[in-house]
Amino acid sequence: MAVCPISITFAPMKRILFICLGNICRSPMAETIMKKIVDEMGRNQDFEIDSAGLISYHEGEGADPRMKAHASRRGYRITHLSRPIRERDFRHFDLIIGMDDSNIDRLKRLSPDLETDQKIHRMTDFCIEKVVDHVPDPYYGGSQGFENVIDILEDACQGLFQWINESCTPPNS
Numbered sequence: 464m465a466v467c468p469i470s471i472t473f474a475p476m477k478r479i480l481f482i483c484l485g486n487i488c489r490s491p492m493a494e495t496i497m498k499k500i501v502d503e504m505g506r507n508q509d510f511e512i513d514s515a516g517l518i519s520y521h522e523g524e525g526a527d528p529r530m531k532a533h534a535s536r537r538g539y540r541i542t543h544l545s546r547p548i549r550e551r552d553f554r555h556f557d558l559i560i561g562m563d564d565s566n567i568d569r570l571k572r573l574s575p576d577l578e579t580d581q582k583i584h585r586m587t588d589f590c591i592e593k594v595v596d597h598v599p600d601p602y603y604g605g606s607q608g609f610e611n612v613i614d615i616l617e618d619a620c621q622g623l624f625q626w627i628n629e630s631c632t633p634p635n636s
Contacts, residue, residue, distance in 0.1 A: 559582045
């Protein structure tokens, strides 16, 4: 069972934005996995799922070819084109989920107010089986790094979906 890291009231449409540094590996993979889970559960109409990067260096590019290849082997098709996070994203999305502490710190610095800060969370806080504190960036690693990232994201996205659909009480409440 996923730890419920927050207490939040969702509008009928749940809006989730996944964030990593360049938006070409981890966050588009998280977006793709979450969309597949939502689709398999017949809940597409209830969710808006997107991803963005903290930098605009890769804007308009597709996902890293290595991530796409590893994703494809597991039945995923990443179609997202990279984009940087925008100020309006902080108002629009219910949850803004970073892949590591560096992402979280930068998101909090970019966040326009304290209310928006409450929307920012670490991806691994939703893990069910994996005991990890971040989703490592596979960009400079080998094949096993991409496989590890997909393993972590599958676990965390399943936990996130369960958390959204259950009435959870956050820890320490």
